[in-house]
Amino acid sequence: MYFFLDTWFLFQKYMKITLRMPLWSLFTLVQPLIWLLIFGQLFRNFSSMPGFPSQSYMEFFLPGVLIMTVLFGSSWSGVSLLRELNFGVVSKMLVSPIYRSSIVLSRVLHSAVTVLIQTLIIFGVAWVMGAATPVSGISFLLTLVLIFLLAVGFASLSNGFAMVLQREEPLVVIGNLMTLPLLFFSSALVPAEFLPSWIGVIASVNPIHYAVEGVRKVLVGDFTLQSLWLEHAVLLVFAVLTLVWATFIFMRRKD
Amino acid sequence: MIKTDGLTKIYSSGCKAIEDLSFEVYPGEIFGFLGPNGAGKSSTIKILTTLSRPTSGTAFVDGHDVMKQAGLVRETIGYVAQETGVDYFMSGRENLNLQGRLYRLSSHLIRERVGDLLQFFDLQDSADQLVSTYSGGMRRKLDIASALIHRPRLLFLDEPTLGLDPQSRLALWDLIRRLNQAFKVTVFLTTHYLDEADTLAQRIGIIDQGRIRVIGTPDSLKDEIKGDSVNLSFESLNGVQKQMVTALRTEPYVKDLLEEEKGVRVYVANGGEAIPLILKSLQSKNLEVKSVTMSRPSLDDVFLKYTGKRIEDSADSGDGNPWWAKWQKGGSWGGQKGKGKAEEESPKLEEWENDPKKWNVSETGGQKGWPSDASSWSSKEEGDHSKNQETKTYWKADEKNKE
Secondary structure (H helix, E strand, C coil), X not given: CHHHHHXXXXXXXXXXXXXXXXXXXXXHHHHHHHHHHHHHHHCHHHHHCCCCCCCCHHHHHHHHHHHHHHHHHHCCHHHHHHHHHHCCHHHHHHHCXXXXXXXXXXXXXXXXXXXXXXXXXXXXXHHHCCCCCCCCHHHHHHHHHHHHHHHHHHHHHHHHHHHHHXXXXXXXXXXXXXXXXXXXXXXXXXXXXXXXXXXXXXXXXXXXXXXXXXXXXXXXXXXXXXXXXXXXXXXXXXXHHHHHHHHHHHHCCCC | CEEEEEEEEECCCCCEEEXXXXXXXXXXXXXXXXXXXXXXXXXXXXXXXXXXXXXXXXXXXXXXXXXXXXXXXXXXXXXXXXXXXXXXXXXXXXXXXXXXXXXXXXXXXXXXXXXXXXXXXXXXXXXXXXXXXXXXXXHHHHHHHHHCCCCCCEEEEECCCCCCCHHHHHHHHHHHHHHHHHHCCEEEEEECXXXXXXXXXXXXXXXXXXXXXXXXCHHHHHHXXXXXXXXXXXXXXXXXXXXXXXXXXXXXXXXXXXXXCXXXXXXXXXXXXXXXXXXXXXXXXXXXXXXXXXXXXXXXXXXXXXXXXXXXXXXXXXXXXXXXXXXCCCCHHHHCCCCCCCCCCCCCHHHHHCCCHHHHCCCCCCXXXXXXXXXXXXXXXXXXXXXXXXXXXXXXXXXXXXX
8 A cells, every 4th residue: 555655656756847847858759750750751752662561651650759759758767766866865765664666666657657648749740740540549548558568668677777877878878779779670660571580580579669560550450459469468578577677676776 | 772783884896884883872962973074974874774784783773673673763763865865846845745755644744744844944935946946055954854754753964064155054053953952853963074063962973984983072072182282393304303203202291192294293281381391302302393383172183083184184985886886897797696685675554553653643732833742752762861971982993993
């Protein structure tokens, strides 16, 4: 019971702080938006290639941009953990009787919820631009679940690496390494059928690939609930494992 | 209130932060932990506040073992870290509210106590402004206020006046004194300011390079250096001359002698009478004295006596790891494995539920809404030891450590 309350109050705090600086959250949207607009134009003619699975590249690319928003939004969660560590905020929490694990969980949840809101904004922009097809309630929900799980995973990784590295600079490097290359090793930019086989192998163990594929299936409307279980299962496992790892790292942190 | 025995902390980098600390803090007193930067003050506080585990030795806070009963210790203590642990993007009131939540107080109780604290710390006017607009002194006050939300009986203040301007410093001293006197909060304070320890603390422990050199009341410590200190400085001294100067030690009127970089301090019963004798003795050896000053012993002399150096000269002994340590060859990448144990989980629910007084005491009345019965803050009073003038020296520098 107290575990949930502790998590809830800390989550509230982080949300409050984020909402007080809405510009900061909007800044992280700039890059995905630029990608959506420029890449959408740059690769427009790809859709006329034989075998391309979609009518317009923009429509094909939208899931990739949504996932990118998730990555850019959640991979910096650890930076603010380091700031809180340096400012003594974490020690202050640690001398109080709260559950240690709720500190990590509240941070990760905050990051995931923030990212969820960001992807909704991107989706809205895409919809206005005509790139998004209207989706039914259930499929929309399935998309949000995928996005949420992926965000939990990457926010956990970021928090975990923050504890391991203890420094912002290497954490930013790791954050960059985690997001962009992994995005290339997925079907975010190029259809899965077009991927070279060695990239295909990497993609098959890349949670980002599953998220992109899942979101794409849902948005294209070409899915049955049975065909989506793999994506959801992979991301659920990914989210749980990384969250447990981050919590573990945090609890046995060095003093 | 605090009792430690043989407390030792060695960081995984191999750096020995504190070594064999044994001391006691009595209920109701302000205990000053005085030492230069890197002496091990913060390491000690971190162990006592359950933030860090000792490598060996034991520590009890209010009768609870800091390692085995971390949950109970956390309920007893308030902790104000060196860094201000308040959130800059929340208002003062929100910071206090959250703190109350983290201590699982009821919302009714939180409202009441937050009001009281804002009043006591004179922060009402800026209570609803973001902390980022606060001055350093206000932040510090808010930080202390939030450490008091659960009415701890023991308050840890780690270098509370570090980085404050002189005025805020004086105001904070006054506040700490009021907290201690009116509400019987035991205060464990670390500082590297001699005057701070001298004015605030009823007893002082001097720590240097991880070891406690002496413990006592400021007066009794100063009394140990009775009489005056005569400070001689020289233009330059070679080895032989230095030996001749330190030979003053054998003169009958000299009680003690300390070497400094460019001179010596001679402790004598009566400075006025001793100075001519000293000068005569030095002159007979053809030694040219550059200047002579005389002073009443201060804590600085006490510090000098027990550590062999002035507090401002004491070098940082490198407490903790540099951030890049782990990037070095053979850093803690591998060494980290399996070293730390998972932090203990927070106290079980029953501990809270079975003890309603822990989080549901609602006293009213009294000045400024604080409990009229001040003893409710320290229910386990064991007599006021703070007036105990007896000097307790648990550890004195021996020859080996004087170097």
